[in-house]
Amino acid sequence: MSEIGDAITGQIDRLLNDGNGPTRLRRLEAGEWLAETWTALEEQGLTLALVPEDAGGVGLSWADAVAIWQVLGRHGAPVPVAEAMLANALLASPVEGVLTLGASDAPFGRFAAHAVTEAGVRPVTGHTPGLNLAREPRDALRLGASLTAGGPSPRAMRLGLALLRAAQMAGAARHALNLAVEWANTRKQFGRPIGKFQAIQQSLALVAGEVAALESAVGIAARAVDARGLLDAGFEIACAKIIAGEAAELAASRVHQVFAAIGITEEHELHHFTRRLWSWRDEGGSERAWAAEIGAEAISRGGAALWADITSRDVRTA
Amino acid sequence: MRFDIPNLPEGTDALRANVRAFLAGYDWGPAVRARSWMGFDRGFSRELGKRGWIGMVWPKEYGGHERSGLERTVVLEELLAQGAPVGAHWIGDRQSGPLILRLGTEEQKRRILPGIAAGELAFCIGLSEPDSGSDLASLRTKAERTNEGWKINGRKIWTTFAHLSDYMIALVRTSPAPEGGSRHAGLSQFLVDLRTPGITIRPIKDMLGEESFNEVTFDDVLLPADALLGREGAGWEQATAELAFERSGPDRVLSSFPALSAGIDAVGPEAAVPIGRLVARLNTLRGMSLSVAGMLEQGQSPAREAALVKDVGNSFEQHLPEAIRALLEPEDTPPALRALLHDLVQLSPTFSLRGGTREILRGIIARELGLR
Numbered sequence: 086m087s088e089i090g091d092a093i094t095g096q097i098d099r100l101l102n103d104g105n106g107p108t109r110l111r112r113l114e115a116g117e118w119l120a121e122t123w124t125a126l127e128e129q130g131l132t133l134a135l136v137p138e139d140a141g142g143v144g145l146s147w148a149d150a151v152a153i154w155q156v157l158g159r160h161g162a163p164v165p166v167a168e169a170m171l172a173n174a175l176l177a178s179p180v181e182g183v184l185t186l187g188a189s190d191a192p193f194g195r196f197a198a199h200a201v202t203e204a205g206v207r208p209v210t211g212h213t214p215g216l217n218l219a220r221e222p223r224d225a226l227r228l229g230a231s232l233t234a235g236g237p238s239p240r241a242m243r244l245g246l247a248l249l250r251a252a253q254m255a256g257a258a259r260h261a262l263n264l265a266v267e268w269a270n271t272r273k274q275f276g277r278p279i280g281k282f283q284a285i286q287q288s289l290a291l292v293a294g295e296v297a298a299l300e301s302a303v304g305i306a307a308r309a310v311d312a313r314g315l316l317d318a319g320f321e322i323a324c325a326k327i328i329a330g331e332a333a334e335l336a337a338s339r340v341h342q343v344f345a346a347i348g349i350t351e352e353h354e355l356h357h358f359t360r361r362l363w364s365w366r367d368e369g370g371s372e373r374a375w376a377a378e379i380g381a382e383a384i385s386r387g388g389a390a391l392w393a394d395i396t397s398r399d400v401r402t403a
Numbered sequence: 404m405r406f407d408i409p410n411l412p413e414g415t416d417a418l419r420a421n422v423r424a425f426l427a428g429y430d431w432g433p434a435v436r437a438r439s440w441m442g443f444d445r446g447f448s449r450e451l452g453k454r455g456w457i458g459m460v461w462p463k464e465y466g467g468h469e470r471s472g473l474e475r476t477v478v479l480e481e482l483l484a485q486g487a488p489v490g491a492h493w494i495g496d497r498q499s500g501p502l503i504l505r506l507g508t509e510e511q512k513r514r515i516l517p518g519i520a521a522g523e524l525a526f527c528i529g530l531s532e533p534d535s536g537s538d539l540a541s542l543r544t545k546a547e548r549t550n551e552g553w554k555i556n557g558r559k560i561w562t563t564f565a566h567l568s569d570y571m572i573a574l575v576r577t578s579p580a581p582e583g584g585s586r587h588a589g590l591s592q593f594l595v596d597l598r599t600p601g602i603t604i605r606p607i608k609d610m611l612g613e614e615s616f617n618e619v620t621f622d623d624v625l626l627p628a629d630a631l632l633g634r635e636g637a638g639w640e641q642a643t644a645e646l647a648f649e650r651s652g653p654d655r656v657l658s659s660f661p662a663l664s665a666g667i668d669a670v671g672p673e674a675a676v677p678i679g680r681l682v683a684r685l686n687t688l689r690g691m692s693l694s695v696a697g698m699l700e701q702g703q704s705p706a707r708e709a710a711l712v713k714d715v716g717n718s719f720e721q722h723l724p725e726a727i728r729a730l731l732e733p734e735d736t737p738p739a740l741r742a743l744l745h746d747l748v749q750l751s752p753t754f755s756l757r758g759g760t761r762e763i764l765r766g767i768i769a770r771e772l773g774l775r
């Protein structure tokens with residue numbers, strides 16, 4: 086990660102670590118637009134983070150971007166700043182304000198001024214509301230004529246969204262694990278913290294392995310995008326989204342088990358993160374869709390090519 | 404814990420190609436490929452030694468080649484991906500040699516290391532005992548001082564390749580654990596020449612009907628003073644550091660890889676989803692293993708990271724043959740793949756036992772999480 090990326094990541098973490106995290110997610114899920122959060126993050130330059138410096142952006146790398154997306158994921162991503170960051174990365178020249186991706190199931194589409202589609206940047210003129218299972222807005226948009234001559238390819242948008250969601254899932258899973266560890270050290274039964282029971286320790290250790298694998302997969306994918314661009318990092322992004330989907334199932338079921346009844350209450354913050362894991366795994370291509378893609382490629386190239394293919398994709402960064 | 408992927412040095416592409424070209428000259432059957440680093444073939448190890456692919460990172464004066472740890476990792480990866488029979492030098496190259504290099508006397512280094520690097524000297528690990536498995540510190544084999552050196556009595560068990568090896572590095576008790584103090588105190592490591600009188604090596608047949616591990620009995624075995632390896636009483640710390648080498652390599656991810664490459668050729672396009680999932684996991688875990696290699700290369704001691712990668716890696720390599728089997732009816736499985744799966748299914752329970760059990764590794768991870 087770059088120094089500036091590091092600094093921005095730390096800054097966002099501090100900003101969102103204001104003790105209001107769960108309240109924000111509750112307000113969002115009740116239909117509110119968190120204008121002050123959006124503004125605070127926009128002021129950090131996040132929406133232009135991936136835009137090159139000579140185009141007026143911050144010029145961060147994708148490795149920096151996934152670190153930022155993981156931090157946003159750890160806080161439940163209450164505003165679509167990651168989406169705006171990605172959308173601007175895919176455009177020839179960046180757009181100010183709230184941006185969403187696509188015209189159907191558009192993340193936070195109702196709050197966006199513009200949507201980035203294959204046709205280009207289009208003003209949002211109306212919407213039919215929709216929600217994913219985390220009760221995040223996923224709207225069908227009515228859009229005006231494109232303001233630009235064309236936009237990113239559907240493939241680039243899908244790859245970008247897959248990486249974005251995988252990174253956020255790494256953050257959400259890490260946070261859910263942290264919550265579970267804290268709870269295991271606090272909650273007492275049979276006269277001792279439940280974290281002293283080996284069954285709990287072994288279960289959370291398994292989650293820790295999966296979360297570490299997911300974080301690694303996301304890092305590998307970002308490294309590939311930095312080296313070769315989004316379109317030539319399809320394999321690594323697919324791997325990250327597949328591991329994300331698999332880790333989501335394991336992490337969510339295990340952390341809920343540790344919290345037991347309290348964890349499924351509306352009042353507890355855990356479900357904001359597990360429901361996001363269950364939602365985000367379906368967005369930007371499910372693990373099944375990505376596995377079908379890279380599995381078919383592996384089968385058509387043949388078993389003898391598999392190892393050579395994996396090693397030939399090794400990246401050297403400057 | 405962070406698992407950043409290191410840059411493989413420039414020269415590794417050519418090195419990888421060299422190893423690959425060399426291995427293309429071998430056509431091992433499924434029985435060899437299923438065993439890989441559990442297969443003992445001194446002739447093959449000597450061939451690797453001649454090419455400078457053992458002891459790669461050690462100083463030249465001890466028979467090494469002063470290559471980087473990541474270059475070594477590339478060679479290991481290639482050997483494992485082909486399922487090459489590397490067991491005769493694996494332990495020496497992976498842990499015994501590095502231990503001797505770090506802690507041995509000048510004489511020990513000169514006597515031993517060139518032989519390992521040449522693929523001539525084979526090592527085994529003397530940790531487990533009949534009553535001391537996971538609870539290793541409870542071990543009872545003991546060494547007493549004599550006028551000339553040491554006298555060892557006791558028994559080691561599950562010692563892989565003891566019956567085929569030249570040396571064992573044994574962890575034994577040299578003084579009683581202090582009353583009320585740590586059981587980790589008073590342990591020491593010895594470099595044991597397995598030809599020494601008083602050592603009885605009895606192979607133990609495993610469920611495949613093969614002899615790969617052993618019971619090794621020490622009956623008044625007299626060792627010279629310079630058989631002590633490292634510091635008297637520091638055996639626990641030394642052995643724990645050795646475990647970091649033992650647990651960190653690509654051999655904790657790739658043990659059953661040949662089942663994936665062979666499986667891919669046997670399944671049809673309808674198997675794309677499960678194959679894709681396996682490939683994604685392989686690529687990710689291989690990256691994590693590289694990352695640990697990168698940490699070692701930078702002089703860090705990633706013992707906990709290695710435990711985590713071993714745990715996720717073992718689960719993958721254990722699951723892999725089952726996952727391939729689930730895609731094919733037995734009668735539609737090509738005979739070579741079927742033989743490979745038969746062996747791997749029987750070998751795979753060991754993956755999460757050897758080098759520290761799954762439960763022990765997860766205990767280490769739980770402690771890292773702050774749960775113990």
Ligand SMILES: Cc1cc2nc3c(=O)[nH]c(=O)nc-3n(C[C@H](O)[C@H](O)[C@H](O)COP(=O)(O)OP(=O)(O)OC[C@H]3O[C@@H](n4cnc5c(N)ncnc54)[C@H](O)[C@@H]3O)c2cc1C
Nearest residue numbers: 528529530531536537561562563753756757758759760762
């Ligand atoms: C193929 C193979 C090769 C081997 N090669 C060698 C070798 O070369 N040299 C050598 O020294 N050893 C070797 N071993 C031995 C290996 O290190 C031990 O098998 C391992 O440490 C476990 O010890 P154990 O078999 O006595 O099982 P035990 O320690 O008796 O464990 C039995 C079960 O109880 C669980 N358990 C034990 N303690 C705990 C705990 N505190 N919490 C939760 N669960 C626990 C274990 O995880 C395991 O599931 C080899 C083993 C195998 C299978």
